[in-house]
Each structure stands twice: as structure tokens, then as C-alpha cells.
Amino acid sequence: MDYKNILTTCVYCGTGCGLNLQVLDGRIVGVLPAAEHPLSQGRLCVKGWNAASFVYSPDRLTVPLIRRDGRLVEATWDEALTLVAQKLLRIRDESGPHALGVLTSAKCTNEENYLLQKLARAVLKTNNVDHCARLCHAPTVAGLAAAFGSGAMTNSIPEFESDTACFLIIGSNTSEAHPLIASRILKARERGARLIVIDPRETQMARLADLYLAQRPGSDVAVLNGLMQVIMEEELWDKEYVAGRTEGFDAMKAVVSGYTPERVEQLSGVPADMLRQAARMYATHKPAAIIYTMGITQHTTGTDNVKSCANLAMLTGNVGVPGGGVNPLRGQNNVQGACDVGALPNVYTGYQAVTLPAVREKFEHAWGVTGLDPHVGLTVTEMIAAAGEGKIRALYIMAENPLVSDPDLNHARQCLNDVEFLVVQDIFLTETAQLADVVLPGASFVEKDGTFTGTDRRIQRVRQAIPPLGQSKPDWQIICELARKMGALDGASGGASGGASGGASGGVSGGVSGFDFASPAEVMDEIAAVTPIYGGVHYDRLDRLGFLQWPCPTAEHSGTPYLHKERFSRGMGLFHPVEYIAPAEMADDEYPFVLTTGRSMFHWHTGSMTRRSTRLDQEVPTAYVEMHPQDAARIGLDGNRWVRIRSRRGEIQVAVRLTRRIRPGVVFMPFHFAETAANVLTHAALDPIAKIPEFKVCAVQVEAVSTEECHE
Numbered sequence: 236m237d238y239k240n241i242l243t244t245c246v247y248c249g250t251g252c253g254l255n256l257q258v259l260d261g262r263i264v265g266v267l268p269a270a271e272h273p274l275s276q277g278r279l280c281v282k283g284w285n286a287a288s289f290v291y292s293p294d295r296l297t298v299p300l301i302r303r304d305g306r307l308v309e310a311t312w313d314e315a316l317t318l319v320a321q322k323l324l325r326i327r328d329e330s331g332p333h334a335l336g337v338l339t340s341a342k343c344t345n346e347e348n349y350l351l352q353k354l355a356r357a358v359l360k361t362n363n364v365d366h367c368a369r370l371c372h373a374p375t376v377a378g379l380a381a382a383f384g385s386g387a388m389t390n391s392i393p394e395f396e397s398d399t400a401c402f403l404i405i406g407s408n409t410s411e412a413h414p415l416i417a418s419r420i421l422k423a424r425e426r427g428a429r430l431i432v433i434d435p436r437e438t439q440m441a442r443l444a445d446l447y448l449a450q451r452p453g454s455d456v457a458v459l460n461g462l463m464q465v466i467m468e469e470e471l472w473d474k475e476y477v478a479g480r481t482e483g484f485d486a487m488k489a490v491v492s493g494y495t496p497e498r499v500e501q502l503s504g505v506p507a508d509m510l511r512q513a514a515r516m517y518a519t520h521k522p523a524a525i526i527y528t529m530g531i532t533q534h535t536t537g538t539d540n541v542k543s544c545a546n547l548a549m550l551t552g553n554v555g556v557p558g559g560g561v562n563p564l565r566g567q568n569n570v571q572g573a574c575d576v577g578a579l580p581n582v583y584t585g586y587q588a589v590t591l592p593a594v595r596e597k598f599e600h601a602w603g604v605t606g607l608d609p610h611v612g613l614t615v616t617e618m619i620a621a622a623g624e625g626k627i628r629a630l631y632i633m634a635e636n637p638l639v640s641d642p643d644l645n646h647a648r649q650c651l652n653d654v655e656f657l658v659v660q661d662i663f664l665t666e667t668a669q670l671a672d673v674v675l676p677g678a679s680f681v682e683k684d685g686t687f688t689g690t691d692r693r694i695q696r697v698r699q700a701i702p703p704l705g706q707s708k709p710d711w712q713i714i715c716e717l718a719r720k721m722g723a724l725d726g727a728s729g730g731a732s733g734g735a736s737g738g739a740s741g742g743v744s745g746g747v748s749g750f751d752f753a754s755p756a757e758v759m760d761e762i763a764a765v766t767p768i769y770g771g772v773h774y775d776r777l778d779r780l781g782f783l784q785w786p787c788p789t790a791e792h793s794g795t796p797y798l799h800k801e802r803f804s805r806g807m808g809l810f811h812p813v814e815y816i817a818p819a820e821m822a823d824d825e826y827p828f829v830l831t832t833g834r835s836m837f838h839w840h841t842g843s844m845t846r847r848s849t850r851l852d853q854e855v856p857t858a859y860v861e862m863h864p865q866d867a868a869r870i871g872l873d874g875n876r877w878v879r880i881r882s883r884r885g886e887i888q889v890a891v892r893l894t895r896r897i898r899p900g901v902v903f904m905p906f907h908f909a910e911t912a913a914n915v916l917t918h919a920a921l922d923p924i925a926k927i928p929e930f931k932v933c934a935v936q937v938e939a940v941s942t943e944e945c946h947e
């Protein structure tokens with residue numbers, strides 16, 4: 236009997252808990268929490284305990300598939316990769332690099348994301364590289380970079396428990412989406428820390444809060460401006476901090492002064508008196524931490540919302556101190572890392588702009604290529620639309636499932652149907668993979684080595700516990716093989732081939748096209764060589780220290796627990812004047828309800844993993860819509876359980892859960908269920924800067940459906 240205990244990092248949320256995989260005779264037989272882990276401290280949430288239960292699902296993809304005569308049939312790796320390489324190169328040569336699009340993945344490792352963006356940029360010569368951060372924290376990256384100079388969470392998770400005196404949770408269902416961060420906050424409550432929650436739904440954290448403010452979806456700028464108006468009016472702001480560390484105060488003040496609590500009550504529905512109480516509590520308990528997630532970002536005003544959070548924190552002197560700051564909790568296990576290593580259309584690794592000639596030269600030298608694309612590429616949302624318009628002819632999608640996670644699914648499906656060549660690299664035959672021309676079977680997180688970067692910029696190891704299932708391969712190997720295949724086919728046209736890229740990191744990548752890596756550790760060495768904030772990150776250090784938090788510029792640097800200590804990354808913190816703008820689609824006579832969408836504790840996004848975990852799936856096996864009893868009476872639900880929900884884009888039928896924990900006039904649906912997909916209804920209107928869709932607000936009509944009519 237061979238028993239091993241492999242320490243790795245949870246594949247679900249960005250908290251980054253430590254798991255011990257129990258391996259008996261080469262098979263995972265259990266998951267246990269890691270006792271000494273700095274974040275999870277011997278605990279896990281329900282998804283963590285079940286983190287490996289999808290691994291042996293009979294649905295796992297174990298063989299490459301190629302579409303022949305309309306059907307996906309088994310193929311060899313060589314056939315599949317040759318076809319992908321030929322097609323992508325042919326389309327590039329016929330229509331130019333801009334006819335190609337690549338989606339990388341916040342589920343995959345840093346090394347895999349680095350390699351796929353390198354393949355897109357160095358081999359395919361396009362900056363059309365993006366991933367689900369676009370649907371998630373793109374406004375954070377844009378808004379906090381503008382205000383502070385860095386788009387990441389300012390504090391570390393353990394500071395919440397030890398230092399924070401007041402939490403302002405806005406648009407985050409923390410106990411369901413980041414359960415082990417929620418438990419830190421609740422521990423801080425035991426030592427007297429205050430808690431304010433602002434959310435249109437009375438979440439579990441709202442029920443435990445000192446103050447709970449329920450606003451209309453999409454009114455956050457008004458609410459945040461209102462808080463600042465009270466703080467200035469009552470002289471509760473930090474004048475010394477504002478004078479010494481910030482700029483742009485007067486322009487911000489000129490706008491914010493107009494947001495009296497009475498006006499904000501009209502715009503948001505939050506009673507003026509509650510707003511005053513919240514402003515006083517937040518301003519007088521320091522350090523104070525703002526915690527926000529999708530309730531803030533998934534709006535056409537997402538970037539404005541983020542800038543308003545930054546304004547509020549700077550006004551009260553709450554950035555650059557332990558326990559105080561602005562904390563966008565990152566969602567996916569490695570969404571922070573995917574952004575860090577350049578899986579974005581405007582930056583290489585470490586947020587180095589593709590438009591700067593000096594930066595391009597640096598990467599051309601490091602990668603041994605010429606002619607890197609000088610233009611910012613397309614975002615996920617733009618690539619899908621461009622595929623529908625024929626401007627993008629081929630899409631390569633690694634570990635994302637847009638046919639459940641994108642807004643306005645009827646339109647997204649049409650776009651993916653229309654694209655000439657679709658490659659999907661996943662561990663399951665997802666709704667998106669079913670449309671593909673080639674399906675490449677990746678290996679899951681327990682079958683490969685690598686690193687994930689958690690929400691508090693914490694880089695941790697992912698360790699292989701078992702061999703890849705069937706013929707599946709770790710994603711980093713698939714990408715390297717594909718790149719080498721393209722290098723071989725591409726020799727004549729002077730693509731990435733021929734240029735050994737030894738310049739990057741002491742000869743680790745000197746292969747035919749810079750993709751000859753023996754292990755992810757070697758890929759990380761190359762990342763460290765080209766990325767100042769990851770400069771001191773090496774596997775031997777990670778194995779010794781357990782984690783490193785960036786910025787970590789040198790091999791001697793011990794990492795950075797909180798940002799902007801004496802100065803902001805951009806020098807002075809910048810206030811932005813932000814006016815309230817209504818959501819793109821408001822309720823009206825025809826569509827009288829506001830639909831907002833989000834998550835359940837037990838499921839993960841498109842359900843591909845959690846719906847294949849028996850224990851998680853049995854908790855919430857089907858979709859539902861939450862509705863206030865007053866609204867049920869208004870539509871004459873009369874004891875029926877089913878409704879038809881219609882938006883301007885589509886309709887679905889779904890069972891109702893009555894609850895008083897939602898504002899009347901608002902209905903909520905989780906988006907995890909492909910067969911009753913909330914995203915059939917959602918609106919693809921985009922934030923003009925971050926290009927994130929307005930997942931959190933659209934107008935719908937809700938009608939009772941008699942039990943005979945419904946298709947249960």
C-alpha cells in the first residue's frame with residue numbers, strides 16, 4: 236500500500252485555502268484541510284472539502300476530439316494538434332492576426348496562462364488575449380489602477396482578523412462566495428469590529444451586521460457619494476491624509492457635495508438616516524476596510540463604482556495601513572494570477588503595457604521574436620461579438636465556458652455557431668466544447684504542477700498528486716506542444732521559429748520557438764525574469780516559505796502584505812469626480828422587475844465541476860428565482876411554484892423561492908444551471924472603460940405559470 240499526502244491549493248475560489256490530497260495507490264481517496272496553512276488554518280468550506288470530487292467523474296475528457304461530418308469523434312494528439320496549428324496559421328496568414336482570438340483561464344495555473352498569452356503574442360502575433368476577469372474584476376483593474384496605480388486588493392486576508400476595526404461590505408455575498416474570508420470577518424466581530432453591509436439582498440453577512448442598507452441594484456455611486464457627503468459635512472474626513480497623500484480632492488468634492496442623504500434616498504431607496512449612521516460608523520472606526528465584489532463591478536458603471544470605493548477610502552485615510560483599504564475579493568482561484576502573467580489584451584506580464592515601444596522591445600528580445608502587436612487587443616466580450624460578425628475567424632478557448640457564463644446567451648450562441656474554427660481545451664465536454672471543431676482534454680489541478688495567485692496577491696504551489704487521466708495532458712504541455720507544432724509548420728514565414736529565447740532566463744527556454752520547458756518550475760523562472768513584481772518568485776522559495784505575496788522583486792525580498800504603505804503605486808492617490816448614472820436597462824411597464832444574478836454557496840459558475848460533485852449537487856440540484864412575497868402576490872402566484880421570466884433577449888421557466896430577504900421589485904437568480912440559464916435573460920450592455928457586461932441589472936417581466944403548463 237502506497238499512501239501519500241500532497242499539499243496543494245484549492246481550485247475553487249480566490250481565497251487560496253490549503254488542501255491535503257490523500258492519495259492511496261495512485262488514487263485520490265480524500266481531501267483534508269491543511270492544519271498549518273496561513274489562510275485556511277486547518278479549515279475548509281464545503282467546496283474545499285469536495286474539491287477533488289469531480290476528478291473521477293465518468294464525464295472527464297480523456298481523448299482529443301475532432302469534428303468530422305458534424306460529429307465530434309476521437310482523434311490522436313498528433314492529428315488534433317496538427318489540425319489546430321494548420322488552421323490557426325492559415326487564418327493568420329489569410330486574414331491577419333486580428334482574425335484570431337484566445338481565451339485563457341483563471342482556473343488554470345500562472346504558468347499555463349503565461350504560456351498561452353505567449354503563444355498568442357509571440358507566435359500568432361495578436362493581443363486578442365483575455366479571460367473571465369473581463370466578466371468579473373476588469374473594473375477593479377481599471378478603477379484602482381487609475382486611483383492608486385495598482386489594481387489589486389490592498390490588504391492581506393489575515394489582517395481582517397487582526398487589525399480591521401470596521402468592515403464595509405458592498406456588493407459581496409462573502410459567506411457564500413468567500414466563506415473562509417467571511418469567517419475571518421466574523422472572528423474580528425468577536426473583538427468588537429463593526430460591520431456595515433450594503434446589498435439589495437439581505438445576505439447572511441447582512442443579517443449579522445451592525446447596519447444593513449438595502450439599495451436598488453445599480454445605485455452604488457449614489458450611495459457611496461452620499462456616504463462621502465455626510466463624512467465631509469460632519470467633518471469626519473482625514474484632512475492630513477488628503478493633503479499629504481492625494482490629489483484631485485476639489486473636483487471630487489464639487490460633485491459629491493450634491494449627494495445629500497435625502498437625494499440619495501430618492502436615487503437608491505436607502506433611508507437618509509441609515510446612510511448617515513453608516514457614514515459615521517465607517518469614518519470613526521479605523522482602520523476600516525471596504526470589501527467589494529460583483530455587486531460593484533458587474534455594471535455599466537462598474538469602473539465608476541470602483542473609483543467611488545477608492546474615493547471613500549482615501550477620504551478617510553484608509554489606504555496604506557494594515558487592516559484598512561480597498562479589497563476587491565478576487566473570484567476564481569487564479570484570476571489574480573492570470574491577470575498578473577499577462578492574460579489581458581493591453582498588458583504583458585506584471586501590467587507592462589503592450590503599447591509602450593520599450594516594453595515591446597523587452598519582450599521581443601526575451602522571446603526571440605520580432606513584430607509583436609503594438610495595438611491593444613480585443614476583450615472577451617468584444618471577441619465573442621467579433622466572432623459573430625466574421626471579424627474573428629478562429630477562437631481558442633482554454634478552460635472557460637462562455638455558453639453559460641456570457642451575457643445574452645442566445646446572441647453568444649449564434650456568435651460561436653458562426654465562428655469558422657473553434658478550439659476548446661477543457662476537462663469536460665461543456666456546452667461550449669459541444670460546439671467546438673477540436674476539443675483538447677486538459678488535466679485537472681490534481682494532475683499537474685504549477686502555481687495559483689490568490690486574492691491577496693499570494694502565490695502558492697499547486698502540486699501533482701496523480702497522473703493525468705486517460706490521454707489528457709496538463710494544459711501547459713498542450714500549449715508547448717502546439718507552439719512547437721506551429722514553429723515547425725511556420726518555419727518559412729518567419730513566425731516565432733528560429734529565435735531561441737535564452738535571453739529570458741538563463742537558457743531555460745531555448746527551444747525551437749521558446750516553448751521547450753521541462754516543467755512548470757522552468758516556466759516560472761521565465762515569468763520571474765520578465766516580470767518585476769514576480770522577480771523573486773521561484774519554486775524553491777515557494778516550497779520553503781509556503782507562499783510569496785507580490786510585489787516580490789528580488790530573490791532576497793520577502794514579499795508585500797499590504798500595498799501603498801508610504802506612497803501610492805502612482806505616487807499620490809487620485810480622487811475621481813463620479814456622478815451617478817442609471818443602469819442601461821431600468822424596469823418599466825412592460826418589464827417591471829429588476830433581475831440581478833449571482834451565486835449559490837454550493838455551485839461554481841457554469842456548474843461543470845460542482846454539478847459533477849454529488850455532495851454539492853444534491854444541495855441545490857436545479858435553478859430557482861428568489862422573489863419577495865409581495866411581488867408573488869402582485870403577479871398572482873397563488874400557491875403556484877413556477878414562473879416564466881422574460882427579458883428583451885429571451886425567456887425561461889423556473890421555480891420560485893419566496894423570501895423576504897430581497898427588495899420588493901427585485902428578483903435574483905443564480906447562473907449555474909445551463910438548462911435554465913439566467914444568462915438567456917441578461918443584458919450585454921458594457922461598461923465603456925472596462926467592457927464588463929451589466930450582469931447585475933436587467934429589466935424582466937415575471938408571470939405565474941400554472942403547474943400543468945410548466946416543464947419540470
Ligand SMILES: Nc1nc2c(c(=O)[nH]1)N[C@H]1C(S)=C(S)[C@@H](COP(=O)(O)OP(=O)(O)OC[C@H]3O[C@@H](n4cnc5c(=O)[nH]c(N)nc54)[C@H](O)[C@@H]3O)O[C@H]1N2
Pocket residue numbers: 248249371405406407408409411412413433434435436438451452453454455528529530531565566567831832833834835836837838839840931
Ligand atoms: N460558491 C461560489 N463561490 C464563488 C463563485 C461561485 O461561482 N460559487 N465564484 C467566484 C467568483 S469568480 C467571483 S467573481 C466571486 C463573486 O462573489 P460575489 O460578488 O460575492 O457573488 P455574487 O453572487 O455574484 O454577487 C454578490 C452580491 O452582489 C449583490 N448585488 C446585486 N446587485 C447589486 C448592486 O447593484 N449593488 C450592490 N452593492 N450589490 C449588488 C448580490 O445581492 C450579491 O449578494 O465569487 C467567487 N466565489
Ligand SMILES: Nc1nc2c(c(=O)[nH]1)N[C@H]1C(S)=C(S)[C@@H](COP(=O)(O)OP(=O)(O)OC[C@H]3O[C@@H](n4cnc5c(=O)[nH]c(N)nc54)[C@H](O)[C@@H]3O)O[C@H]1N2
Pocket residue numbers: 340342343367368370371372529533566567633634635636637639640641642660661662663665676677678679680710832833834839840841842843844906913914917930
Ligand atoms: N449572469 C451572470 N453571469 C456571470 C456572472 C454573474 O455574476 N452573473 N459572473 C461572471 C464571472 S465573475 C465569472 S468569473 C465568469 C466565470 O465564467 P467561466 O470561467 O466561463 O466559468 P467556469 O465554470 O469557472 O469555467 C471554467 C471551465 O474550466 C474547466 N476547467 C477547470 N479546471 C481546468 C483545468 O485545469 N484545465 C482545463 N483545461 N479546464 C479546466 C471547467 O470544466 C469549466 O468548464 O462568469 C461570469 N458570468
Ligand code: SF4
Pocket residue numbers: 245246247248249250251252275279280281282283284413414415416
Ligand atoms: S473558501 Fe474558497 S479556497 Fe477556501 S476551501 Fe472554500 S472554495 Fe476553496
Ligand SMILES: [Mo]
Pocket residue numbers: 367370371372566567
Ligand atoms: Mo469572477
